[in-house]
Structure formats: structure tokens, C-alpha cells
Amino acid sequence: MIPQLRRLLTQLRFLFSPNSRHDLDEELQFHIDQSTQQKIAQGLPPEEARRQTLIEFGGVERARDESHQQRPGWWIETLAQDIRYALRGFRRNPVFTVTAIATLALGIGATTAVFSVVDPILFRALPYGHPDGLVSIGLTQSLEKQEFTLGGFYYYWKDNQTPFESLTEEGGTDECDLTEHNPVRLNCARVEGNFLPTLGISPLLGRNFLPEEDRPHGPKVALISYGLWLTQYNRDPGVLNKLIEIDGRSVRVIGVLPKDFEMPRLQAADVVVPRAVDISAQRTVNDGLGIPMWVFARLKPGITIEQAYQAMQPLYQDILKILPVEDRAVFRKDFHFKVRSLRDRQVDDIRLIAWILFGSVLAVLLIACANVASLLLTRATARQRELAVRSALGASRARLIRQTLTEAVLLSLAGAAAGCGLAAILLKIFVAIAPAGIPFLGKAALDPRILLFTVLLALFSGMLFGLVPALKRPSPGALAARTTPSGNHAALRRALVVGQVSVSMILLSGAGLLLRSFQNLQSQNLGMQTHGILTVQTSLTLQRYASSQKKMEFYRQVEGAIRRIPGITSVGISDSLPPAGWHGGRRYADLLVDGRSATPLNTGGTVTCRSVTPGYFRALGIPLVKGQNFTEEQRDLPNEHFMILSRLLADRLFPQQNPLNQRIRIGLDDFWYTIVGVASEVRNADLQGDNEPEFYTLRRYSDSNWNHTILTVETTLPPDTVVPWIRSQISHLDPTVPVDIEPMHERISKLADRPRFESALLGFFAFTGLLMAIIGLYGVTAFMVAQRTQEVGVRMALGASRSSILRLILWDGVRLIALGTTLGLGASLALSRLLRTMLFSIGPHDPVTFTAVTVLLALVALIATLLPASSATKVDPVVALRYE
Amino acid sequence: MPPSTDLLQGTLDLLILKTLALESMHGWGIAQRIQQVSRDALQIGQGSLYPALHRLEYRGWIQSDWGASENNRRAKFYSLTPAGTQQLQTELETWDRLSSAIGLIVRQTPEAAS
Numbered sequence: 001m002i003p004q005l006r007r008l009l010t011q012l013r014f015l016f017s018p019n020s021r022h023d024l025d026e027e028l029q030f031h032i033d034q035s036t037q038q039k040i041a042q043g044l045p046p047e048e049a050r051r052q053t054l055i056e057f058g059g060v061e062r063a064r065d066e067s068h069q070q071r072p073g074w075w076i077e078t079l080a081q082d083i084r085y086a087l088r089g090f091r092r093n094p095v096f097t098v099t100a101i102a103t104l105a106l107g108i109g110a111t112t113a114v115f116s117v118v119d120p121i122l123f124r125a126l127p128y129g130h131p132d133g134l135v136s137i138g139l140t141q142s143l144e145k146q147e148f149t150l151g152g153f154y155y156y157w158k159d160n161q162t163p164f165e166s167l168t169e170e171g172g173t174d175e176c177d178l179t180e181h182n183p184v185r186l187n188c189a190r191v192e193g194n195f196l197p198t199l200g201i202s203p204l205l206g207r208n209f210l211p212e213e214d215r216p217h218g219p220k221v222a223l224i225s226y227g228l229w230l231t232q233y234n235r236d237p238g239v240l241n242k243l244i245e246i247d248g249r250s251v252r253v254i255g256v257l258p259k260d261f262e263m264p265r266l267q268a269a270d271v272v273v274p275r276a277v278d279i280s281a282q283r284t285v286n287d288g289l290g291i292p293m294w295v296f297a298r299l300k301p302g303i304t305i306e307q308a309y310q311a312m313q314p315l316y317q318d319i320l321k322i323l324p325v326e327d328r329a330v331f332r333k334d335f336h337f338k339v340r341s342l343r344d345r346q347v348d349d350i351r352l353i354a355w356i357l358f359g360s361v362l363a364v365l366l367i368a369c370a371n372v373a374s375l376l377l378t379r380a381t382a383r384q385r386e387l388a389v390r391s392a393l394g395a396s397r398a399r400l401i402r403q404t405l406t407e408a409v410l411l412s413l414a415g416a417a418a419g420c421g422l423a424a425i426l427l428k429i430f431v432a433i434a435p436a437g438i439p440f441l442g443k444a445a446l447d448p449r450i451l452l453f454t455v456l457l458a459l460f461s462g463m464l465f466g467l468v469p470a471l472k473r474p475s476p477g478a479l480a481a482r483t484t485p486s487g488n489h490a491a492l493r494r495a496l497v498v499g500q501v502s503v504s505m506i507l508l509s510g511a512g513l514l515l516r517s518f519q520n521l522q523s524q525n526l527g528m529q530t531h532g533i534l535t536v537q538t539s540l541t542l543q544r545y546a547s548s549q550k551k552m553e554f555y556r557q558v559e560g561a562i563r564r565i566p567g568i569t570s571v572g573i574s575d576s577l578p579p580a581g582w583h584g585g586r587r588y589a590d591l592l593v594d595g596r597s598a599t600p601l602n603t604g605g606t607v608t609c610r611s612v613t614p615g616y617f618r619a620l621g622i623p624l625v626k627g628q629n630f631t632e633e634q635r636d637l638p639n640e641h642f643m644i645l646s647r648l649l650a651d652r653l654f655p656q657q658n659p660l661n662q663r664i665r666i667g668l669d670d671f672w673y674t675i676v677g678v679a680s681e682v683r684n685a686d687l688q689g690d691n692e693p694e695f696y697t698l699r700r701y702s703d704s705n706w707n708h709t710i711l712t713v714e715t716t717l718p719p720d721t722v723v724p725w726i727r728s729q730i731s732h733l734d735p736t737v738p739v740d741i742e743p744m745h746e747r748i749s750k751l752a753d754r755p756r757f758e759s760a761l762l763g764f765f766a767f768t769g770l771l772m773a774i775i776g777l778y779g780v781t782a783f784m785v786a787q788r789t790q791e792v793g794v795r796m797a798l799g800a801s802r803s804s805i806l807r808l809i810l811w812d813g814v815r816l817i818a819l820g821t822t823l824g825l826g827a828s829l830a831l832s833r834l835l836r837t838m839l840f841s842i843g844p845h846d847p848v849t850f851t852a853v854t855v856l857l858a859l860v861a862l863i864a865t866l867l868p869a870s871s872a873t874k875v876d877p878v879v880a881l882r883y884e
Numbered sequence: 885m886p887p888s889t890d891l892l893q894g895t896l897d898l899l900i901l902k903t904l905a906l907e908s909m910h911g912w913g914i915a916q917r918i919q920q921v922s923r924d925a926l927q928i929g930q931g932s933l934y935p936a937l938h939r940l941e942y943r944g945w946i947q948s949d950w951g952a953s954e955n956n957r958r959a960k961f962y963s964l965t966p967a968g969t970q971q972l973q974t975e976l977e978t979w980d981r982l983s984s985a986i987g988l989i990v991r992q993t994p995e996a997a998s
Contacts, residue, residue, distance in 0.1 A: 024934070026960075027959075027960045030957060035912070063931050063935070067935045069935070070939040
């Protein structure tokens, strides 16, 4: 320890001591003088003695340099020299420098930004204790791919399971109102009493629920979120044990949730209350299936998910035996038991796009690295002569390698710095254009680890390809001026170009497919009018509008008031809107046609239903293909019920029959609906899905459920004019009601946010990749042309025509392009299958897209080779030959 | 000067340290002393001597001071530091081990080999 320390101190002393060159000179001079004197003493004449001494002594300069190089700080001096030299080189060659730095910046910036977005989705730590042991358990069905459970199953499993430490369930979140002095609309989550301990969450303040609080009619208590504590109670610890009023009922606050709390299904939750399930009733309610719930469990240590699944499978089979006979077959056929990690559940649908982004950004990085490598190789070849000269002047190979490395590192660092800036900007853009509902995007921040990774990668590739030429001993031939050192790295450079072209082919075809799919999505016929339509929604507090009657009165007045606004042509009311979002649904088997026997239960899937006013069809411009629309008068008839079928449902229920005036009963209702019309198809299963059969019932003034109410307003005036009028009309009726007005086309545009985001991102990468590949191709061709100037001169002097020269040069590029495109085409045909689930009405091997992409790539690449090639034809043979 | 290149790697350091162990000396003196003691078998050229001296100095094994030479000229005198004394000991041991090992191999008779 001590000797090392001393040595370090000695070195530091020399590092900072003034330059000792003068001392060294004096020392060497002394040596020479002594030697001369000795020789004189031996009898040589002074002149001769001096001459012999100098011969014996050898190079003074070399001795001086070598002694100097022993200094501890010597490498810093060299480094400074190398850097100065590199910077001079960059200044002399700005095109090279800017291209290299821009390429690196794009590669590093794009990669870092995308990693930063993808990382929290794929790899973030869940905010629970030991999250790796958490699983989600439940049933999946053809219509519900995300597992859920029913009370009838859950409590049986809970009592008999072995693989889990504990199981817990949540019943989803509902809107609720904090009905204190200034009411706020909140999200209330209902969970089982052991929810927090199972997930490994401890309240920031206060305590978890007690067992008696999780029983029906138990004390009303709640945990509040950190956000609510902050905004509503100003982080006052006195909130504990305070009674707050939720939906008009007193609830005691028993704790505050931690800041990073989130529900396992990521729903927003401001208040968490015990669900207080009546366990004994679970075998009777909902046909003995129990209420729906979402179940999460913690695995016992050492148990894998697969083992847990195997252990739970018999329990699932057991419970099926308890079910009514007619349900059993359905469950066996359509339902599947599923156990998977909580993380898998959370990232389920975002996972694919995350991996695709990940892959495409890696591809861009690859192209960028190849580009830099190719640039460095080109530069190195061009500098072979310079290296040979330096080597001849005495630069050691180590020194030359260090010089090359210094340049590569400088370039990479400059690229990395620019890349950091670009990454920050790109990340902002991503977050801004990303659709709502991509989890964790808000939390995406530039991750220094990721930045470091990409910078290191860039450094590595720079050094690697900087080294390849430096490692070769400069041949003396390279000194001889113009003799072409061309063929050297040509093969490597060509390989890089082929690689770049094929990788950009993959990116382009992926982007092309997504873009076409997005176009299809946007341009599809929704079956209804979307422009000039406003949707109006209000949230009525339960306190002021307790009864359905009160709500109906309110909406009746609103409808009348809006109808009187000038420029409004029709107003409809419905409980939901196509093409996506919540809507009512029934089982197909529930529809009983008068005079027919019931369809066997549980065949035929589900049917969408909407409760609408006659104005709904008028406002949305949905034509009736048979029969008539509902009438205003029908809304007042208390004892008659009317229905309109969608064409799909009409064709299915009444093939080759006239559906008009047929009567239908739904489920166990004690009345019949009379069919008055058939409406044309409207997209009703999201933008991507196949249409579901649908029926419309007349929303009447008497019996309807007014909880879900949306007004659709058709107007001939611009929305900006009409919106304030509508708002003032509603606030005239009740100033406390919040009103949400949104144009229909914006609502629909939001549904396409996700595909838009996906195709925009992939498009961006494809464009970046293409750009860089083209730069690479151009650079290589231009360089080859420059190398062959003399050859071209000879050919022309011997009588070659300009077009044959052009062919000669072009042929070289065309071969590279053809090879790259073919390889890329093969790879993208294989890879595009991954995109299948993201594509809408287009196959993953869509010939149009692939042809277009191939042609585009080939064309652009051809232009990139044509430009330098045509400059080759302008070579003046005389000039080219005199070059030598 | 040619013999110096025949010196074993690292041997020069040992020779310098050993020479300086007796008294402090300037570069010329060190070269002369080595030449004398080895009966002209080893001649140290300045091309290797001075880089070696500087290297040893930067390692902290020897230190230098300006002083007056025999003929009253300003000269740089090198002397051993405590660390250098230690280093000399280590190098001597290494040298002994090495030379006896080499001796064993070189002096091996054909009979012993078979």
C-alpha cells in the first residue's frame, strides 16, 4: 500500500513539475563532453575525438525523445496532440464529419428515445412488494381475452387452493362523487380486505381494512389515494379517521395509499373501499355464477406459474361440476382457465408493439453503425498515403492506431452529445403524439443507462471500423502517390451497403404495411355520418338526480332546449355510441321470436343493443333499409314497445322472411317488442373488429334507464359556434352539471390513435433508416468512382462511350442494390407475420405494399448511385491520365 | 554500443540500481563503471541509458540532484531512494533465481538429459 502511494506521489510530482527538456539537454551534453575528453586523453586529436564520440553516441534527438516519453504525463501530451490533429482533419473534411456525427446522433437519439418509452412497458418494476410472485388468475373467453373470475368460482378456489400464499380480488372501479362542500367526481375501487397485504402494499398513513369492515353491512371505511390527499386535503395527516361523504354516505378515512399506488389492472382509483361481498350469496346470484371479479394472487416461494396452473386446474374442473348442466358445456367449450404473471397481464396488448419498436430501433441503430463504419473505412482508405508518410517519418504503429482511435472516439462523443439532445426532443414528441391508454408513457424519461449503452455501442462500432485500416501496416507502395489503394476494404464496404439496404427494406415494408392498414382504417365506411355531429354528455350527481325520473326530466328538458338552438337540424339520445366503447349487450339466445321455440342457450354469441330516440337515426344519418324509424309519438306510449334491427341481425333472425311487425321478447321480459324497421349496418365492434348483430329499442319517457345518456346533435354550423350555445342552454337548466362536448369525428379519430402512433413511429424509423442507407450507398459509389477516375480516363481514351462508362459504374451499384433488396424482401416477408394482429383488412404479405416498397427502395437507391456514376462520365480523359 | 542490445530485458535496471547502491553517480559515471566492472564486456549506450535512468526516476527508485563533477562541471547525480534499495533486493533475488535456473539448463550434460 505504502510503496504504491509513494510511487503515485512521485509520478504526480513529475506530472506537475516544469518541463525538464532543458535539464535533459544539459545532461546529454555533459555525457558527450566527458566521452570526448576521455578520447582526447587517450591521444586522439580533439576534432577526431569529437567525431568518434558523436558516432558512438548515436541519435541525440532519439535519446532525448525516448527519455522524455518516460515521463508519467507523457500520454496526456500525446492525447492532446492526437485530438488537435483529429480536429484539424475534421475541419478539412466537413462533409465527412457532419455526415458521421448526424448519422450517429440519429442512431443514438432514436434508440435512446424509443428504449426510454419501451423500457417502462417491458421492464419496469411494478410498484408492489416482490412483484415477481404476483399472478393474475381467471377465465378467458372468446370475447374477453383478459382473464376475469366469478364469485361462484373464486370462493371455492380460495378455500381449496394450495399453490398460493394468498388470493385477493377486486371488483373494478366506478365513478363516485365526493359530495362535500365542493363536489368532485372520483373513481372508487372496490377490493377485498386482504388486497393490500397480498400485493405487498402498505399504506403511507393509517392502516389496512379490518376483517369486520369487509363484511356486508360492516362499518363504512375507505383508503384515499395520495393524489386525493394532496389535492383535497393538502396532505393534512388529520384526514385519518375523518368522516368524508361519498355519494351522500358517510365514510371514515382509515388510511392514505402510497404515492406510487396503482390498481393491478391500472384503472384510475382515488378511493379504495372494501368490497364487502356477501359470500354466501355467490352460489345464487347471476344464475349461480356469482358476481364478476378480477383475482390476483401471490405464489408460494418456489412455486412456478406453470405448477400453480397445474395445481389449480382440478379445482377449475371441480367447480364446473357444481354449475347447472346447461352452463357446463358452454364453459367447457368457450372458457379457459388461465394463470399468468401480473406483468404479462398489464402489458398484454402493448407488448407486441413494444417489441416491434424495439426491433425497428435496433435496425436503425444497426444502419447508423454500418454507415459510420463505412464512412470511416472510406476515409481510412483515402488516408492510406498519409498514414504511410507518418509511418515513414517515424510514427510507431501504436501511435497511428491511437490516433485513429482518438478520431473514432471524438466522432462518437460528438455524435452522442447530439444524440442526447435529439433523444430528449424525440421523447417529447413521442409522448405528445402517443394515444391515451398506453401504460406508463407519462413516466417515460431519458434513462442514463440506456444512453450509456447506445453511446458505448457507437463507440465500439467506431473503434472497430476505425481500427480495421489502422491495424494494417502501411505499405511502402502507398507512399507512391497515386497508385490506387482501392480494392482494400471494398468487400467489407459492399457488404455493409448490402446489409443497410436489406435492413431498410425490412423497416420500409413494416412501415408500409402499417400505413396501408391505417389508411384502410381511416377510410372505411362506418355506416354513419361523422362530420357536423356533436356528442354531448353530462354527469349527473347521484345526490341531485337520485331517481331515474329526475334524470329523465332533466334530459327531456335538455333535448328540448338544444332542439330550439338555431342551426341544429336534429337531436338524438342514446345510451351508447358506435363504433367503440361501452354499449349494452344481450345473448343472441335471449332473443325469442314470437311463434318460434327458443334457440338453444349459449349459441350464437352476443348482440349489441342500444336504447335510442328517433332523432338518433336522423342525427347520425343511419338509413333504414326496411320499414320506418321510430316516431316521437311512440315515446309516449307506455304499453307498447318497438324495436329496429340491424341488417345483420334481421338477416340472421329472419332469413328470407319479412321481419317487419314480427314480435320479439328478450330474456325473461314480460312484454314483446314489435319490429318497425331494419337499419343499415353501422360499425359497432371497434374500428378493427367484425360487426356484431345489433338491435335498437326505443328510448321511452317512462321506463328507460337514464344512467347512460349521450346526446347526438347534428348541426349545419361550425362546432365553435354551437358548443357555447349548447353549454349555456344546459347551464341554464342546471349550472352545477359538468358538460362534455366532443365532435363525433374527433371521437372516432381518437380510436385510431393507436394505429396512427404505431404507423407514425415505424414510418419515422423506416424513413431514417432509408435516409441513412442512401447516404451510405451514395458515399460508397462516389468513393468507388473517385478511385476509378484514372481507369475511366484510360477507357475513354481507348474509345469507350459515356454510356458504357455509366453502365460500368451503375452495374456495380445495381448489383449491391439487387442483392440487398432481395435479402431484405425475404427477411421482411418472414418477419411481417409478426404484424398480423396489428393490420386491418390487409394481409401481412400484401403484394401492393411489397411491390411499392421494393420499387421505392430500388428507385431511390438507383438515384443514389446514378449521381456519382454520371459524374464519372464527365471525366476528361486527358486530365484523368495526367493525374499520374 | 552493440552489446547493450544483448542485455536481457530488465537487466539494465538491475545494473543501474546495483551501481548506484555503492555511491551516487552521474550518467556518464554509471556507464563507465558498468563497463569497467564487466571488464569491457558490457557497454551501455546513451540511447538506452538515459531513458532507463528517467524511467527509474519516475518510478521513484532513484532520485537526481545537480552537483559538481570531478572536473567541476555541473552534472546530474543519481542516487538510490529507500524504495530503490528495496527494489534492488527484489531484482537481485529474481536475478539469482533466473540465472541459476538458466545455469541448470545450460550446463546440463547429455548423460543427465537421457
